[in-house]
Amino acid sequence: MALAAALRVPARILLGAGARLPGAALGLTKRAAGGGDGARRFGSQRVLVEPDAGAGVAVMRLNNPPVNTLSLEFLTELVISLEKLENDKSFRGVILTSDRPGVFSSGLDLTEMCGRSPAHYAEYWKAVQELWLRFYQCSLVLVAAINGACPAGGCLMALTSDHRVLADNPKYSIGLNETLLGIVAPFWFKDTLVNTIGHRAAERALQLGLLFPPAQALQVGIVDQVVPEEQVQSVALSAIAQWMAIPDHARQLTKAMMRKATASRLITHREDDVQNFVSFISRDSIQKSLQLYLERLKQKKG
Amino acid sequence: MALAAALRVPARILLGAGARLPGAALGLTKRAAGGGDGARRFGSQRVLVEPDAGAGVAVMRLNNPPVNTLSLEFLTELVISLEKLENDKSFRGVILTSDRPGVFSSGLDLTEMCGRSPAHYAEYWKAVQELWLRFYQCSLVLVAAINGACPAGGCLMALTSDHRVLADNPKYSIGLNETLLGIVAPFWFKDTLVNTIGHRAAERALQLGLLFPPAQALQVGIVDQVVPEEQVQSVALSAIAQWMAIPDHARQLTKAMMRKATASRLITHREDDVQNFVSFISRDSIQKSLQLYLERLKQKKG
Amino acid sequence: MALAAALRVPARILLGAGARLPGAALGLTKRAAGGGDGARRFGSQRVLVEPDAGAGVAVMRLNNPPVNTLSLEFLTELVISLEKLENDKSFRGVILTSDRPGVFSSGLDLTEMCGRSPAHYAEYWKAVQELWLRFYQCSLVLVAAINGACPAGGCLMALTSDHRVLADNPKYSIGLNETLLGIVAPFWFKDTLVNTIGHRAAERALQLGLLFPPAQALQVGIVDQVVPEEQVQSVALSAIAQWMAIPDHARQLTKAMMRKATASRLITHREDDVQNFVSFISRDSIQKSLQLYLERLKQKKG
Numbered sequence: 038m039a040l041a042a043a044l045r046v047p048a049r050i051l052l053g054a055g056a057r058l059p060g061a062a063l064g065l066t067k068r069a070a071g072g073g074d075g076a077r078r079f080g081s082q083r084v085l086v087e088p089d090a091g092a093g094v095a096v097m098r099l100n101n102p103p104v105n106t107l108s109l110e111f112l113t114e115l116v117i118s119l120e121k122l123e124n125d126k127s128f129r130g131v132i133l134t135s136d137r138p139g140v141f142s143s144g145l146d147l148t149e150m151c152g153r154s155p156a157h158y159a160e161y162w163k164a165v166q167e168l169w170l171r172f173y174q175c176s177l178v179l180v181a182a183i184n185g186a187c188p189a190g191g192c193l194m195a196l197t198s199d200h201r202v203l204a205d206n207p208k209y210s211i212g213l214n215e216t217l218l219g220i221v222a223p224f225w226f227k228d229t230l231v232n233t234i235g236h237r238a239a240e241r242a243l244q245l246g247l248l249f250p251p252a253q254a255l256q257v258g259i260v261d262q263v264v265p266e267e268q269v270q271s272v273a274l275s276a277i278a279q280w281m282a283i284p285d286h287a288r289q290l291t292k293a294m295m296r297k298a299t300a301s302r303l304i305t306h307r308e309d310d311v312q313n314f315v316s317f318i319s320r321d322s323i324q325k326s327l328q329l330y331l332e333r334l335k336q337k338k339g
Numbered sequence: 340m341a342l343a344a345a346l347r348v349p350a351r352i353l354l355g356a357g358a359r360l361p362g363a364a365l366g367l368t369k370r371a372a373g374g375g376d377g378a379r380r381f382g383s384q385r386v387l388v389e390p391d392a393g394a395g396v397a398v399m400r401l402n403n404p405p406v407n408t409l410s411l412e413f414l415t416e417l418v419i420s421l422e423k424l425e426n427d428k429s430f431r432g433v434i435l436t437s438d439r440p441g442v443f444s445s446g447l448d449l450t451e452m453c454g455r456s457p458a459h460y461a462e463y464w465k466a467v468q469e470l471w472l473r474f475y476q477c478s479l480v481l482v483a484a485i486n487g488a489c490p491a492g493g494c495l496m497a498l499t500s501d502h503r504v505l506a507d508n509p510k511y512s513i514g515l516n517e518t519l520l521g522i523v524a525p526f527w528f529k530d531t532l533v534n535t536i537g538h539r540a541a542e543r544a545l546q547l548g549l550l551f552p553p554a555q556a557l558q559v560g561i562v563d564q565v566v567p568e569e570q571v572q573s574v575a576l577s578a579i580a581q582w583m584a585i586p587d588h589a590r591q592l593t594k595a596m597m598r599k600a601t602a603s604r605l606i607t608h609r610e611d612d613v614q615n616f617v618s619f620i621s622r623d624s625i626q627k628s629l630q631l632y633l634e635r636l637k638q639k640k641g
Numbered sequence: 642m643a644l645a646a647a648l649r650v651p652a653r654i655l656l657g658a659g660a661r662l663p664g665a666a667l668g669l670t671k672r673a674a675g676g677g678d679g680a681r682r683f684g685s686q687r688v689l690v691e692p693d694a695g696a697g698v699a700v701m702r703l704n705n706p707p708v709n710t711l712s713l714e715f716l717t718e719l720v721i722s723l724e725k726l727e728n729d730k731s732f733r734g735v736i737l738t739s740d741r742p743g744v745f746s747s748g749l750d751l752t753e754m755c756g757r758s759p760a761h762y763a764e765y766w767k768a769v770q771e772l773w774l775r776f777y778q779c780s781l782v783l784v785a786a787i788n789g790a791c792p793a794g795g796c797l798m799a800l801t802s803d804h805r806v807l808a809d810n811p812k813y814s815i816g817l818n819e820t821l822l823g824i825v826a827p828f829w830f831k832d833t834l835v836n837t838i839g840h841r842a843a844e845r846a847l848q849l850g851l852l853f854p855p856a857q858a859l860q861v862g863i864v865d866q867v868v869p870e871e872q873v874q875s876v877a878l879s880a881i882a883q884w885m886a887i888p889d890h891a892r893q894l895t896k897a898m899m900r901k902a903t904a905s906r907l908i909t910h911r912e913d914d915v916q917n918f919v920s921f922i923s924r925d926s927i928q929k930s931l932q933l934y935l936e937r938l939k940q941k942k943g
Contacts, residue, residue, distance in 0.1 A: 199546070216891040217888075221894045232538045232539060234539070235538075236835075236839075240899045244892050288546050291518055295546075536841070586820065586821075589819065589825050593848045594844075596828060
């Protein structure tokens with residue numbers, strides 16, 4: 038199987054094996070430090086949370102250098118941070134954005150899927166499922182302020198939100214491009230995309246591994262707004278205000294009604310889905326492809 | 340729960356508790372009286388039917404002053420009028436329109452949901468279900484000539500038709516805005532909307548309680564045509580002629596095939612849906628909110 | 642039942658009973674003969690296959706004069722030709738196009754449905770099902786280069802492909818227009834259309850029997866591209882190259898995931914669907930209509 042046959046965004050961003058590469062040391066940014074106690078209470082080193090309890094909104098900044106790859110630890114911290122906010126009655130909305138320049142999230146972490154044990158693969162996949170289930174069914178209003186490239190698992194995370202604002206930068210494309218790497222999005226990625234852009238557009242986008250640049254992303258409906266890069270945060274704040282004007286209880290029940298069938302489908306088949314992933318990723322051919330790809334990636338950076 | 344947090348159309352129209360308020364005396368209009376025996380045979384005081392058996396079309400004019408609120412009696416008369424037309428072989432199509440200025444229908448009747456017995460709530464909800472089941476599965480061609488505001492239950496009724504023509508007046512918006520009042524559209528309202536505008540647009544519209552003004556309504560697909568106000572009836576007649584050019588039997592079987600799964604879902608869960616409604620509406624918090632709202636409405640009019 | 646009440650394309654093309662009428666003698670065209678041994682190996686007299694094993698693409702030209710009506714024999718040859726290509730590892734993509742001027746395919750063959758035995762109706766319907774099942778679930782990339790009118794069963798065949806390019810000629814309309822003839826598209830025609838253009842557009846198109854001219858076809862999404870007539874083949878080749886840039890295995894698994902539920906629905910109800918068709922088509926009223934229609938068609942040509 039040919040991996041990365043026709044990548045259209047830099048491989049570093051597309052595959053994001055970066056979290057374990059040199060130069061990926063963690064560090065709070067100045068802005069994050071400004072979040073003070075709140076940031077520590079709700080977030081982590083990789084998930085910077087800036088609470089604004091007055092407005093009832095928290096900004097959750099993804100900060101897993103270099104490219105917000107969804108490692109096992111990062112997935113876990115994301116879920117915990119969101120749960121903390123859900124359990125704190127002073128918050129009604131969350132803005133999800135990146136603290137890393139140029140990338141929202143590079144998606145799943147290939148180093149978690151390569152050269153590990155079946156038990157590790159299973160643990161990792163359960164964490165991916167958990168992220169989706171928690172974010173897709175989140176009782177808070179969730180707005181994605183997409184300020185960077187948003188492929189694969191990054192796109193999945195964005196698709197769980199209630200409203201998506203994308204910065205108008207031709208480098209920031211969004212989509213489920215798994216087939217470009219010779220892998221296949223699972224059925225619940227597919228269901229989420231179908232719910233968002235419809236069956237035919239999803240059929241085409243998933244098979245071709247399309248990454249939509251801003252104008253196309255807006256047209257196909259994978260994002261709701263495209264705005265100048267410097268306005269992404271302010272527009273996201275305006276959008277969340279519109280959603281928060283609705284009585285919570287009615288909005289939450291309506292959201293649950295819209296999304297329950299899709300979430301239930303994974304919940305029902307969760308264990309099968311883990312087994313499918315483990316047996317697929319454990320294949321010799323897939324492992325060889327991933328190893329080759331990761332080695333090439335290291336050489337480029339070396 | 341905050342009721343009517345952000346109403347964008349006059350409350351009188353939005354909630355339409357008017358049928359029992361002063362000034363709501365019934366009376367046939369001149370035009371309706373012109374329908375003669377036919378109007379009496381197929382319609383009622385609140386549902387004026389102008390049969391044109393030559394063309395095979397009947398115009399059904401909603402006339403429940405002041406704002407065509409869907410009271411229990413009005414719902415029942417609507418269903419009976421439609422049934423009479425369905426059982427008369429001289430009719431193949433119905434145009435549904437309003438005889439009340441400025442409003443198509445204000446939707447469900449809050450006075451039927453407030454300060455009554457659980458048995459009354461159950462009876463009322465069954466009548467709402469019955470309206471939807473009969474209209475959504477109507478064997479006749481059903482065209483809505485929407486000549487006024489069309490929120491909530493009014494929108495549901497319009498969504499049951501085969502073709503929707505909306506008058507181009509910025510005051511005439513259409514949508515399922517239940518969340519604005521702190522209440523939740525049931526799953527079959529949601530299913531009808533998803534069938535019409537797709538999953539993502541419905542998710543957004545239902546949660547935000549969006550009322551679409553004409554241009555937006557056309558763009559999102561909740562109506563099929565927007566035309567100058569004085570042309571609504573003539574355009575509706577042209578549209579129904581196009582639908583009636585199709586052999587009835589083939590069109591009816593095709594319509595049933597498209598709508599059966601959605602209708603069956605309510606039929607299967609009908610009793611549960613009644614129980615859900617009764618227990619939700621009977622809550623103290625909901626009853627208090629409705630009472631407050633209705634009192635404020637009376638004061639405004641006093 | 643009134644047949645052909647409002648036909649908008651020439652009846653010869655719409656109903657295509659032509660395969661058994663005078664002038665329908667078979668013959669390989671020059672171009673097809675140019676396919677040489679390959680054409681004979683993969684195709685038949687009615688299905689001309691031009692293999693280009695170098696590029697991994699085969700062009701399958703429909704050649705059942707006069708109007709590519711889907712007779713029992715033609716259906717069988719189409720399925721066999723596609724199977725041969727699927728089983729030959731040198732092919733990864735197929736372009737489906739017409740060798741008959743002005744028509745892609747006129748659809749199902751009414752002479753197979755009229756004046757025959759119930760056993761024949763059943764055999765014919767199974768062949769129609771088989772065509773759809775094989776083409777809709779084809780592991781190869783399938784691109785339709787629609788170079789002529791594409792009603793009813795012709796449209797169904799086009800809808801099974803991964804990408805549709807339509808020649809920009811106002812005579813070349815596409816749609817499932819069964820209701821115009823007083824007949825009803827079965828549920829799996831409907832499912833395929835809903836998957837392609839969504840529920841509401843399908844509800845309208847199926848009931849009205851709409852045949853979309855090029856610009857409308859593109860707008861509603863029943864085709865993906867509309868191009869000048871002389872460019873249909875070259876654009877189809879460009880499109881198939883884009884699809885073939887994706888690793889086969891990932892693309893095939895993704896395609897199967899998108900289409901499995903729809904295909905399974907017919908597989909599960911296949912026998913019922915045959916019985917439904919046989920009992921519907923055997924009705925006296927339907928047989929009389931079909932006979933009248935076919936006689937009128939013969940007189941026109943006589």
